[in-house]
Amino acid sequence: MKRLVAGAAALAVAGLGMARWAASRGRVPAAAKDPLESSRWLGITINRPPDEVAPGGHLPEPLSRVDAEVRMNRAPGDRGTEIYARPREQRAGADGVLARLRGEDPRTGVRTALRETKSLLETGDVLRSDEEFETTRPTLPGKVLDMALGRVAEGGRL
């Protein structure tokens, strides 16, 4: 369903979700639906050694504030620390789909916390977009874009 919502909205903004669209037309083989989607660990790599990511075993903010299981390990090579999290509350099946549609997918919060934790540890800040400072005017294509972006902006591979 997430696939479908993202696919339909993205098509309307001409190409945003071309991958999914192409897949749905059979031009690109569609990936099988991931049966573990709602229970997979979300992982991110932070360019800092483990003892700086979690000094004394204390989880960094804002990750420490979300209701999630967290684990971490040194990343291969010189890549720093791999940090993994997943919501304690897992919503599978129809329940999960409804939660996502209502914008209440617990994975979204974990994903955002991981990204922000990484940015804070690496740069000391979380970059804000000029979007907060709107110059743009509401138009119909703009609204469709908002819908599509709202769905995908916080999503992604992570």
Place this chain on the structure above:
Amino acid sequence: MKALCWEGVNELSVEQVPDPAILNAQDAIVKVTASTTCGSDLHLLGGYIPAMRAGDVIGHEFIGEIVDVGPEVNRHRPGDRVVVCSIIGCGRCWACRHDEWSLCENSNPTPGVTDLMWGGTTAGIFGYSHAMGGFRGSHAEYIRVPFVDYNAFTIPEGVSDLDALFASDAAPTGWMGAELGGVRPGDVVAVWGCGGVGQMAARAAMLLGAERVIAIDRYPERLAMTARHVGCEVIDYTSTDVTAELRERTGGRGPDVCVEAVGMEADSTGIQRVYDGIKQQLRLEQDRPIAVREAIHACRKGGSVFVLGVFAGFVDKFPLGALMNKGLTLRGAQQHGQRYIPKLLDRIAKGDLKTSYLATHTMTLDEGPKGYDMFKHKKDGCVRAVFRPWA
């Protein structure tokens, strides 16, 4: 303040928009003194890059003066005359630390879009859609520059505004194509496209020691400009079979390194233009990879092809067989400007690298829509229109 805004496909207008403000402690506000059109904007204008909203300020290649800095800015002060890289880097993620700045992991506040489209998050870019962070562009009186310590470079005294301007985007992009394309002394290098980017790539190939450089385009004035200012050979693709000509000029081998500086709206005299044009209009492919196909076909066995031109999604009739069987290396990237800008400013100061001649038309910000019309349709020999908001 005044700014040039994208209003819809092929629609631009100058509007009053709120002044930018410092939103993060490592930001600066830059008073824009010169900002130029780039081929990448044409893809926005033509509607080929999704995620634009009416009212978005465009422009990403610029210089200016720092007028305000956030409390955590260390390397710059108000009054600094700077060139700003078009691509935003944080300077501290693994990608930035490895000099792959356009792959920055912390500079795109809307990372989900590129992540879904391409399977990976890419850097924020000024004035380049809500998929690339939703940052306002530089065709404006002022602009907010995030992580300014890493993205702004003080312009050496003696380097003019118009010379420094192209160190923001066109010159580092061209340099990257030649360098990461693997140009070595003695190589033969072919460059597709004689816009600002292609000309800079051709010049970079010469400075990296290429023995022969051959640039390809259709506009006589661009070909003449390239021959004159870059000092390389040129081919007009409308009157020549490019692949045959390249083979004849290279002892039958083909160029060692091929740099594509054309992008998704490539043109051609043959059936390919019709074929790709129709497929692109029907959204059956997003990009027209005509020059990429030709570069792969022309490249010598074991050679390398670097894609500098911007592509957004899927292409059709990609010559994977040639790539595989001829043992080619194919690479591409948005520019890693921060890696090259200081060196390029030095070369500009020393006179090794000329850039200001690209600015064929200088005008006010109010003339923005006219500047883009000239640039898009290559009217009056326009290679780059430069807007000076305070002139």
